[in-house]
Amino acid sequence: MKILLTLFIALSVMLSSPRGAMAEELNCDQFLEGSTPWASCNNYNASVDADKDLNDAYRNLMTVMNKPAWREAKKKLIAAQRAWIIFRDRECEFSQELIGGSNHVNQSECIADMTEKRAEYIKSLYESYK
Template structure:
């Protein structure tokens, strides 16, 4: 019997570790809320999840600016030009999304894929914003 005690006590710490690991691997709704409540610092993102979230936020900000410039440009155009801009913008959105999907596909399955995708969306959106801003600033 005494020779089984060291074996028994060596199992206890291992089993408590595995239970702790299981508890951490399946976050509860409470821990999810706590994580969401933490402020995201995009100037010092520490994890790939944070980097991905920051890339998404950067894209969303670029998209807001694009929409602001677009909304300023539309009223300055004739009816015919408005229709052409709408058609061009719809085609551009399809191109942007397909192009960024292609860029992301090179990292398919990797944790960096969302960051690559949102970075592409942001860069392409900023370029389009600049184009629309130039139309807005030109003397037509």
């Protein structure tokens, strides 16, 4: 029970922090496979991986757009990305309200899924404009 409480507190803090604050994956081997703590831990790790992937794609695209001709587009990309992060978080909160169940399991899965999709989109922009 102490491990479950510790994981719950850690995930609560991490999920309420800005995504950039998530740096390392958690070791999920200590939890029973299929349990809520195990699912929470794995979804958290998926969101960390997706966030790293998105940040790499975003950095690559920003490098390509580091030309005077792209100055305005780059400003709009920065604004769009900031707005998207807020949208993602609010969308996952809304989705959680509809689904119910274990808050951090569903919410972290939503965050991971949406972040993976955004990373793929940013990568496609990079491939188009590099």
